[in-house]
Amino acid sequence: MTDRGELQMDAPQLAAFMREAFQQVADDFVILEVKPNEVTMQMVITEKHLRPGGTVSGPSMFALADVSAYIATLAMIGPKALAVTTSCAMDFMRKPRAGVDLIARAKLLKLGRQLSVSHVLLYSEGQAEPVAQATMTYAIPPEKNG
Amino acid sequence: MTDRGELQMDAPQLAAFMREAFQQVADDFVILEVKPNEVTMQMVITEKHLRPGGTVSGPSMFALADVSAYIATLAMIGPKALAVTTSCAMDFMRKPRAGVDLIARAKLLKLGRQLSVSHVLLYSEGQAEPVAQATMTYAIPPEKNG
Amino acid sequence: MTDRGELQMDAPQLAAFMREAFQQVADDFVILEVKPNEVTMQMVITEKHLRPGGTVSGPSMFALADVSAYIATLAMIGPKALAVTTSCAMDFMRKPRAGVDLIARAKLLKLGRQLSVSHVLLYSEGQAEPVAQATMTYAIPPEKNG
Amino acid sequence: MTDRGELQMDAPQLAAFMREAFQQVADDFVILEVKPNEVTMQMVITEKHLRPGGTVSGPSMFALADVSAYIATLAMIGPKALAVTTSCAMDFMRKPRAGVDLIARAKLLKLGRQLSVSHVLLYSEGQAEPVAQATMTYAIPPEKNG
Numbered sequence: 414m415t416d417r418g419e420l421q422m423d424a425p426q427l428a429a430f431m432r433e434a435f436q437q438v439a440d441d442f443v444i445l446e447v448k449p450n451e452v453t454m455q456m457v458i459t460e461k462h463l464r465p466g467g468t469v470s471g472p473s474m475f476a477l478a479d480v481s482a483y484i485a486t487l488a489m490i491g492p493k494a495l496a497v498t499t500s501c502a503m504d505f506m507r508k509p510r511a512g513v514d515l516i517a518r519a520k521l522l523k524l525g526r527q528l529s530v531s532h533v534l535l536y537s538e539g540q541a542e543p544v545a546q547a548t549m550t551y552a553i554p555p556e557k558n559g
Numbered sequence: 560m561t562d563r564g565e566l567q568m569d570a571p572q573l574a575a576f577m578r579e580a581f582q583q584v585a586d587d588f589v590i591l592e593v594k595p596n597e598v599t600m601q602m603v604i605t606e607k608h609l610r611p612g613g614t615v616s617g618p619s620m621f622a623l624a625d626v627s628a629y630i631a632t633l634a635m636i637g638p639k640a641l642a643v644t645t646s647c648a649m650d651f652m653r654k655p656r657a658g659v660d661l662i663a664r665a666k667l668l669k670l671g672r673q674l675s676v677s678h679v680l681l682y683s684e685g686q687a688e689p690v691a692q693a694t695m696t697y698a699i700p701p702e703k704n705g
Numbered sequence: 706m707t708d709r710g711e712l713q714m715d716a717p718q719l720a721a722f723m724r725e726a727f728q729q730v731a732d733d734f735v736i737l738e739v740k741p742n743e744v745t746m747q748m749v750i751t752e753k754h755l756r757p758g759g760t761v762s763g764p765s766m767f768a769l770a771d772v773s774a775y776i777a778t779l780a781m782i783g784p785k786a787l788a789v790t791t792s793c794a795m796d797f798m799r800k801p802r803a804g805v806d807l808i809a810r811a812k813l814l815k816l817g818r819q820l821s822v823s824h825v826l827l828y829s830e831g832q833a834e835p836v837a838q839a840t841m842t843y844a845i846p847p848e849k850n851g
Numbered sequence: 852m853t854d855r856g857e858l859q860m861d862a863p864q865l866a867a868f869m870r871e872a873f874q875q876v877a878d879d880f881v882i883l884e885v886k887p888n889e890v891t892m893q894m895v896i897t898e899k900h901l902r903p904g905g906t907v908s909g910p911s912m913f914a915l916a917d918v919s920a921y922i923a924t925l926a927m928i929g930p931k932a933l934a935v936t937t938s939c940a941m942d943f944m945r946k947p948r949a950g951v952d953l954i955a956r957a958k959l960l961k962l963g964r965q966l967s968v969s970h971v972l973l974y975s976e977g978q979a980e981p982v983a984q985a986t987m988t989y990a991i992p993p994e995k996n997g
Binding site for chain 2: 842
């Protein structure tokens with residue numbers, strides 16, 4: 414289905430696709446870098462992402478991990494809006510720092526015909542130690558003319 | 560620390576606490592029933608929870624699972640806003656039905672001194688088969704005068 | 706592919722299949738009960754399953770959760786030795802009791818064309834509170850003449 | 852409790868401790884390298900670890916991930932046999948290669964007072980792509996004279 418070593422979409426193509434498929438949240442995310450099997454993304458933290466005290470909420474961190482693994486998958490398989498998250502495991506390890514954005518580094522560890530599997534580390538911008546880790550599995554829709 | 564068989568807070572007390580601790584999202588959730596080690600909650604689905612096509616987003620399902628496990632824990636340990644999610648595993652099994660709310664049934668499986676562990680099933684209202692399952696772990700803050 | 710409400714294999718058929726597919730470990734497991742979407746199994750604990758102090762090891766608990774979810778899946782899809790575990794999340798909640806067997810109750814929550822998803826609770830025999838919970842996902846091999 | 856940047860035990864000390872604490876399985880594992888917050892281990896695959904067809908079983912992969920995260924934790928906190936696995940999430944991504952050992956690379960991502968969190972990648976020896984990933988959480992016993 415795909416040559417695993419080559420990008421099928423670059424950062425501007427992925428950003429355009431994300432904007433179309435997820436227009437409600439596309440403004441929250443910036444694709445910083447796209448390499449084969451690896452994506453770095455930024456989550457622009459605004460009021461709606463915060464818990465009392467100013468820390469980023471769990472659902473916001475989930476959203477960032479989810480979209481990062483999705484973009485890492487799409488970059489290698491091309492535009493498929495129908496890829497869906499099937500499972501996720503997250504460890505929340507440190508409280509995100511108040512007042513800074515979140516950065517995600519997603520690595521695609523497996524790209525099969527049916528599933529992609531990623532590992533994502535989330536950081537408060539400027540910090541060396543991750544605030545959370547996530548493993549994400551996506552189901553890839555079958556080829557129509559496969 | 561707590562008698563494991565007895566509720567420390569009832570539904571109105573939990574709702575009041577949730578409203579104070581999570582005012583930004585408290586309107587999204589309704590506590591339907593509270594029993595020892597078991598809570599049923601409703602997520603009032605609005606535009607902000609949806610993906611294109613009208614289905615509930617992953618982060619919204621995460622948010623519901625998270626708050627349900629939190630309320631199930633608080634019900635047994637009393638008001639502790641500082642309890643924090645430490646880990647979560649979710650399986651997204653079916654597409655939520657468009658146009659209906661989500662229901663969560665959270666069961667508290669373990670309440671230790673340091674951690675609570677829950678299992679949560681999420682349903683589209685009126686459907687028999689769950690749309691997602693989640694396992695959630697919360698760290699419980701140490702007693703001050705323990 | 707399968708009628709989801711009906712058992713495709715009963716307990717003796719499943720036991721025979723398990724004995725053939727996993728002869729090395731089949732003696733460790735007894736299928737106690739098989740119902741649609743639900744299986745109860747026993748792990749016969751012997752020296753090899755123990756940690757110092759007499760408690761059952763983590764890998765042994767994993768093995769029981771894994772085989773229980775597998776049997777729950779096979780019961781509904783028929784004999785397919787090629788179904789493989791794709792992911793698993795476990796919470797170890799209590800120390801298993803020394804000197805007694807482990808019991809697993811696996812519930813099949815989703816049976817799709819490509820994946821099955823289960824929730825498994827593990828108990829020390831005779832105890833009401835679970836020692837561990839597991840969520841297991843199996844990939845189901847495609848139909849040959851689909 | 853511990854200086855996070857410094858090893859508290861080196862490879863020979865860890866091997867001796869493992870041999871004492873887990874004598875039943877210590878022969879299965881070789882500690883290849885120990886660095887601050889990172890451990891590389893080898894699992895010596897023998898008949899008992901295999902499934903029919905010669906592939907390494909799921910419980911064996913779990914055992915390797917578990918012991919690797921444990922050793923990565925002990926290396927930083929010193930000898931504490933009582934540290935226990937509290938949760939684990941694994942993705943089984945590729946079939947391990949028959950006839951070769953497994954290698955684990957465990958990274959310690961968080962070392963708190965109560966919990967350690969690791970990410971582990973498992974490889975068939977000599978292969979570039981991982982066969983499995985695991986996230987492991989350990990509960991650290993409280994200091995006696997803390």
